[in-house]
Amino acid sequence: MSAVSSPSPASSSASPAGRRVSARIGAISESATLAVDAKAKALKAAGRPVVGFGAGEPDFPTPDYIVEAAVAACRNPRFHRYTPPGGLPELREAVATKTLRDSGLRVEPSQVVVTNGGKQAIYEAFAALLDPGDEVIVPAPYWTTYPESIRLAGGVPVEVVADETTGYRATVAQLEAARTERTKVLLFVSPSNPTGAVYGREQTEEIGRWAVEHGLWVLTDEIYEHLVYGGATAPSLPVVVPELADRCVIVNGVAKTYAMTGWRVGWLIGPADVAKAAANLQSHATSNVSNVAQAAALAAVTGDLTAVAAMRDAFDRRRRTIVRMLNEIDGVTCPEPEGAFYAYPSVKALLGKDIRGRRPATSLELAGVLLEEAEVAVVPGEAFGTPGYLRMSYALGDEDLAEGVSRMQKLLAEAED
Template structure:
């Protein structure tokens, strides 16, 4: 056993050194680099709509650029008019009535998640994290001093965890449960009844809930989005909601998210942000204001396209022997099981993990996918269907051709 490194010789802090790179961004960066080098790579890695930001939002940002009031510092917690718009939007879309003092505007959803956990958690506090999970959740928890406790759901339950699983994971150190519906990476959507059951279980045990609603408008078929604090009002004093404009309005690069929660928690998170980044870029806030006060026609068009692509990718993936792909009900991802392909020979190689398989797929088929290890569940791949129809069909056709070669 090696001796501990003296602090004077440690170049990177243990806390930050333990953070893993975002796997989804890493896959996307590699795909883009290969494309830039002339390789015909098709990327299923990034979780962002392939549509441009709607024109009226871009015009609002352009106008803001020429307005001197946006050339200066503004309140660290967000422009008052944007916070008011978030209040109105939350009531409209979720049936959840809040006040501006319960809102913090952040630099995207990731900052919202970290600052929410940082405001709630003390060192050693446990957070129950259903897996498969988005890569940022456990890292944000650890950075905030908390301990992620993973519970796993698989394709047999539609990637939804039960109250019984939550209860089995609860200890005297449990403080928060993470609840995400619709889900990244699986597209799972909890019913109203299941959502309410989770909320009432949390209330019964005095737990906090952090719920991520970023994909609220991207649900398909008979599935319906349900906002947890709206259906379990008793939870509101211990519930934090994170959201943003990235997915609904194709604004991933604009970096505007928000935290909704009890006033004392939001105030604490705002204090943290005041020292970390100050206010979110004013031009981006002006764009977000236009998005939230405009209509939802653009998202309706995107949802129609995503729904069409959802059907295509699920059908094509399920045509591959050894791949089992449940139909997602929300977001824009599929999360197929590839366990039956592991250990089989494909072009002279035997991938033993989904990381190995994803590497083989990139090298041999020039298709970028994200392995399940990034989401806490080896044996799966995540593919985003937020890309053009032609690229989607071509990319999955390449997978079909390559994986058809699998042999024992």
Template sequence: MSQTPSAAPRISRRVGAIAESATLAVDAKAKALKAAGRPVIGFGAGEPDFPTPQYVVDAAVAACSVPANHRYTPAAGLPDLREAIAAKTLRDSGYEVATNQVLVTNGGKQAVYQAFATVVDPGDDVLLPAPYWTTYPEAIRLAGGNPVEVFAGADQGYLVTVEQLEAARTERTKVLLFCSPSNPTGAVYSPEQTEAIGRWALEHGIWVITDEIYEHLVYDDTVFTPIVRAVPELADSSIVLNGVAKTYAMTGWRVGWMISPVDVTKAATNLQSHLSSNVANVSQRAAIAALTGDLTAVQEMRTAFDRRRRTMVEMLSAIDGVHCPTPQGAFYAYPSVEGLLGRTIRGVTPTTSAELAALILDEAEVAVVPGEAFGPSGYLRLSYALGDEDLAEGVGRLQTLLGEAR
């Protein structure tokens, strides 16, 4: 008697195992509630509230009328943009790269995905300092790699040490993900820390994938140090990820890039030629204008972010049970809320930061991202890339609600 074969899964195991982007999910829920008439204030998305600088928009408008931009262009990116990225790297990071080391991608996320896909094989370990951006572990797993979390809490300023990395290293370790300034914590490694980590990776033959998309957003006397400038010998075993999204308020334009050794860039370009081909030409032309212009607009945005940063940290730190290290970069605060867990707030006793975030949304109509999206529970991420009034109102609601904890 023949047996009916069991139905195959409708969704592949590889894709079915991917977790939804928690930051985008929180942002989408906040926007849906707001559209339904609820006065929700969202601290979820890492997106500047400023418009893209007008000179960048003007360049895009002009590009729309050029027939060459209506056609396919090289998968690796417009030659003019690759040259602009190489020149910008020399200007901002202090070292030279050739244009054939540059691959233009559809936003920074595609650069992240392709970087791991290009150098990680199934079974490879990837050291992932935590708290981490929510996309990193998913991209690692899609490449067949094994994300190995190395956690540094608020007591360490969210900065991992060489000793911690060494303790996590095995014979299967192939890659270290390095993100400074950090999303989600705003932590920035000092020049000395950056060099020490770079030299450790070099000594052990470990690739470094370094995400530098927040390079221009540092505050006080903090110095951003590109790891390849700190350890030039890493140039042959590193991939630099960057983009225009955060620096120029261009999140929707979808232009990122990766800089890597020529063989890696060629392999990643082959992947992109099948995955998506070229980035939209109008967006690439806008990116050229951004990278070749001055940084006046960037400095103005950074001044506003700095003001909001100080306001947010001061207001969060006034809440009993909240410990908020001062972020030195990016536009996020990452307070520890472990002192609130297990305490009762309006009849609810949250035991995880996910439960606390849900309570905050329900009771205060404020959207925050729980620490579970970035590593261990016990933390919240709040973006201060929103207007001053909304920021003060939103954190004020948190003060009122969380002040009731008993």
């Protein structure tokens, strides 16, 4: 299985005219998570009973009241025209109100920039903050898009690896060891994709105060803010450390909370000058986000969280099931995730073992064996900067989840030295 592709040079020619693809774009790898999901869907379409744990996508439909808001927007001539590049004024105001409601952070609508999904918000934030050579500390395991967005913006990602022994949470000591005179930004993600790790208030405050002490910016991704379990909380960094607010950019969106991955509406919140710079960039890159999708997002963020609570209850149930079943497999160690909807088991003890005549030496190779022998699609840890692990989304139906992990149990029970 080729789930993670290596960057290929645009061309070996020294002449710019001889290059077919720029070196900057040619160095970007395909999204491994989307690649695995696409392969799983293609196999299903071909009649293979593949169970896919690859995509971070709720299996629930978007709530009806949100869909109806989009239908009404389609009929409104106002939304048939260009609107402000930074977002519909009423949506920017609603995001500011929602942010105060959900995290306790007071921001002005002018600090909000509505983007084409969270990915665009992340890229625009880094583009607004980074000059060539600026370093960004990136705790790993990391979501595949973060390093690519940093590089596209001219920055240099500096990885700090945390493993299962700490619940995949980086310490201030690790962050300090990675800091140099070129460090400008810390990436802070809680709850985490791919691990489900959540930083509590004390850890969040310690990291925030460290960033303030060293004059760093922080980009904090809060898109999984409502998906926390078992009494865990994921406080917003600039709320816990108010002194950081003027050097902090928040990324969020409707995709995960409201089962709206395909609607492509995210946003960034930052100091006025950073928000203005991001909006200027967007005015040339894409102009406004689809007005119909913005109208749907407006209904989402102004509505109550009843539908969200029901989805969270289902994710919590699946979370406990997948962790229990994975830990029943000899050679697999899976910490209990406290947020998002991912399990991130270590499979290092299985590497090199014989599985039906094959000895996978890497988690990438093991993922290939799982797909070919058990028809289970997972994303290998190589995609997230930490070989030896698998990411498994539990945002799929209960029956599919149990079936998929059962297949893994049966196959991996055959592993032998």
